[in-house]
Amino acid sequence: MWPPDGIGQVTYKVGRALDRAGRMIEAPWVCGQGWYWGCVNNPYFRRLQVDRVLWSLQGGASVIQHDDPRAAIAAVSFGGCWCGYCRQRAARLGYDLQSQMLAFQTSSTVSYVRALRSQTDTASGFAVPMSCNNFRMKLGIPHTLFDYGMCEIDPADADLGVLEQAYRQFERMNWMQVVTLRSADIALNRAAIARVHALGGAMLYPYNVYMPSGSRFSADAASIALLYRFVRAIGALLDASRFIDQTPATFLTADSLAALERARVGTIVRRAGAQTVLHFVPASSDRSVPPVDISCAAPSGELSVRSAERPDPRVLQRNAFAIAPWDWSTLTIGA
Ligand SMILES: [Zn+2]
Known part of the structure; x- marks a missing residue:
């Protein structure tokens, strides 16, 4: 200071x-x-x-x-x-x-x-x-005297399980947490952008990020920008979304869950009003990885699939669609 x-x-x-x-x-x-x-x-x-x-x-x-x-x-x-x-x-x-x-x-x-x-x-x-800055996303005095927190997280903190646990607490406390990621790993940056926004937070565009070595990192815009376009496109849905105590197993078939796990695609379940939102967050930057076929177990109401980077992802058959493991896709179920 x-x-x-x-x-x-x-x-x-x-x-x-x-x-x-x-x-x-x-x-x-x-x-x-x-x-x-x-x-x-x-x-x-x-x-x-x-x-x-x-x-x-x-x-x-x-x-x-x-x-x-x-x-x-x-x-x-x-x-x-x-x-x-x-x-x-x-x-x-x-x-x-x-x-x-x-x-x-x-x-x-x-x-x-x-x-x-x-x-x-x-x-x-x-x-x-x-x-204010809040190191390791800590809350308490004096951080909670401010409106929201900004934290430079490390790669271990960008793990989906770690982030989900943290953001569940932030939602209970009505706390907004913004992060930057101290990593030059593009695949991890892409995954973290999707994870953090899907969980109700925000990640700053990786530009001039302070790194553990003391140097600065800026990501190539071509690998990142479309994810932020998606954040804007589904912003109202993200803003309205809250955690629910249901898992992807409630909505997807066992075969789909196994295929997602093999492809290392993470899933986040949220509820926005009458709609359930499943996020499939990118697991890799390799666009040659084959798509994963997803089938819904017992859907109710309309299904809608959107994606950050593929121009026209749709539900092609009743209750079934494909996602790309390198992309961020969302499935919305309900009215
Ligand atoms: Zn003094």
């Missing part, structure tokens, strides 16, 4: 956190750069953050993303803050900074986020949507 001191400024010294010896502190991962960490109890820093939101809105932004939302909580592990404003506030509220720094800075961070949001809402005249 090291915003520059103003528009066009390259100094990072207004309202910064101090260690016990009175030196401005830096995060360990950028040590030596002169990017000093802000103090959430310093009124000049608070003013700077409010101004930065208002400048961004004036510049055309409609949503604000707050990096490092743990603010003063995170700074406890790298030395602060012991500034005069923190000492004064701690004394007033009865905290001993020696033994209760973490509890004190947790309370300070909550106060800072609430004030930032209320002051920017008041100054702009509307509720400013504000997201």
